[in-house]
Amino acid sequence: MNHLLPEDRIYLGQSDIQISALGVGAWAWGDRMFWGYGKGGFSDADIEAAFKASLDAGVNFVDTAEMYGRGRSEQLIGQMLPRMERPVVVATKFFPWPYRLTRGRLLAALRKSLERLRLQQVDLYQIHWPFPPVPIETWMQALADAVEQGLTRTVGVSNYNLQQTKRAQAALAARGIPLASNQVQYSLLMRKPEREGLLDYCREHRITLIAYSPLGQGVLTGKYSADNPPPGLRGRRYNRSYLERVSPLLELLREIASAHHCTPAQVALNWVICKGAVPIPGAKNERQAIDNAGALGWRLSKEEVQALDRASDRI
Numbered sequence: 001m002n003h004l005l006p007e008d009r010i011y012l013g014q015s016d017i018q019i020s021a022l023g024v025g026a027w028a029w030g031d032r033m034f035w036g037y038g039k040g041g042f043s044d045a046d047i048e049a050a051f052k053a054s055l056d057a058g059v060n061f062v063d064t065a066e067m068y069g070r071g072r073s074e075q076l077i078g079q080m081l082p083r084m085e086r087p088v089v090v091a092t093k094f095f096p097w098p099y100r101l102t103r104g105r106l107l108a109a110l111r112k113s114l115e116r117l118r119l120q121q122v123d124l125y126q127i128h129w130p131f132p133p134v135p136i137e138t139w140m141q142a143l144a145d146a147v148e149q150g151l152t153r154t155v156g157v158s159n160y161n162l163q164q165t166k167r168a169q170a171a172l173a174a175r176g177i178p179l180a181s182n183q184v185q186y187s188l189l190m191r192k193p194e195r196e197g198l199l200d201y202c203r204e205h206r207i208t209l210i211a212y213s214p215l216g217q218g219v220l221t222g223k224y225s226a227d228n229p230p231p232g233l234r235g236r237r238y239n240r241s242y243l244e245r246v247s248p249l250l251e252l253l254r255e256i257a258s259a260h261h262c263t264p265a266q267v268a269l270n271w272v273i274c275k276g277a278v279p280i281p282g283a284k285n286e287r288q289a290i291d292n293a294g295a296l297g298w299r300l301s302k303e304e305v306q307a308l309d310r311a312s313d314r315i
């Protein structure tokens with residue numbers, strides 16, 4: 001296990017909440033359809049070992065959502081938290097289903113999440129997607145209500161583009177509340193937040209950019225290849241031709257990993273950290289959690305980051 005660097009602890013947005021520069025994502029915890037929860041080799045015991053190993057390695061930030069496993073992810077975290085014996089910063093999310101039309105629906109959903117998590121308050125409450133029909137401003141009013149009622153310490157958004165982020169930020173500012181975070185897909189396989197200026201905007205405005213799927217749903221670990229695609233639904237997106245295209249990038253990840261005596265997954269996560277975002281890799285067991293947390297405690301050189309940028313540009 002690496003010793004953490006001072007810069008491995010950062011503030012969440014403009015708040016005084018300190019989070020690790022890498023968190024753990026809990027989508028798979030309780031999700032049968034996409035991640036195969038409950039099938040051979042992926043049990044509640046694996047999840048608890050993954051959670052504990054993450055915290056033991058210095059990770060203190062977990063991201064879940066009411067959607068994940070239809071509440072099962074939050075429920076599992078609620079059961080595990082008292083056994084963890086360490087402070088954990090908990091983030092969850094509200095899903096704006098089209099039948100949820102009023103501010104009150106968000107507060108009711110948050111109360112349900114708190115029940116499952118067995119908490120009085122979460123640290124970060126996020127809107128999962130900027131879906132219609134309810135305007136961004138209405139959900140921001142609801143998030144501000146949630147802060148004022150003490151149900152969450154900070155508020156964030158997810159999957160908002162630059163323009164939507166600015167709207168959310170302005171609506172919250174009118175209530176005197178800063179936008180703490182925007183959670184978007186960001187990895188060596190998905191550079192849109194960098195290209196559209198979202199990453200820079202968030203840095204300038206002290207909005208934490210939380211990077212989801214930072215391992216490209218397992219692809220950037222190097223364990224999948226054209227001859228060994230990921231199982232289930234993931235195999236459709238990361239198919240043979242895609243995996244052939246990314247193989248030079250995977251080769252470079254292996255080369256850099258070998259120079260640092262680490263793994264390709266750690267290099268891919270460290271690249272996200274070097275860009276100023278907080279990766280939240282999913283971990284299905286203790287081994288993956290330890291591997292991922294090993295992205296803390298060191299940094300790639302500027303030249304290595306640039307070489308990875310170029311390899312990723314060529315995909």
Ligand SMILES: NC(=O)c1ccc[n+]([C@@H]2O[C@H](COP(=O)([O-])OP(=O)(O)OC[C@H]3O[C@@H](n4cnc5c(N)ncnc54)[C@H](OP(=O)(O)O)[C@@H]3O)[C@@H](O)[C@H]2O)c1
Pocket residue numbers: 024025026027028035063064128158159183184211212213214215216217218219221223230265280281282283284287288289291292
């Ligand atoms: N806001 C949103 O809309 C949104 C969307 C997606 C995700 N998220 C959040 O982001 C988190 C992470 O994203 P993600 O789960 O989509 O993708 P990810 O973190 O890129 O990939 C996670 C998967 O990769 C494999 N893996 C992880 N670490 C590994 C390691 N060290 N060695 C080998 N394999 C490893 C595991 O699956 P296998 O072992 O099965 O390969 C694991 O479930 C989620 O848990 C969730 O909290 C948010």
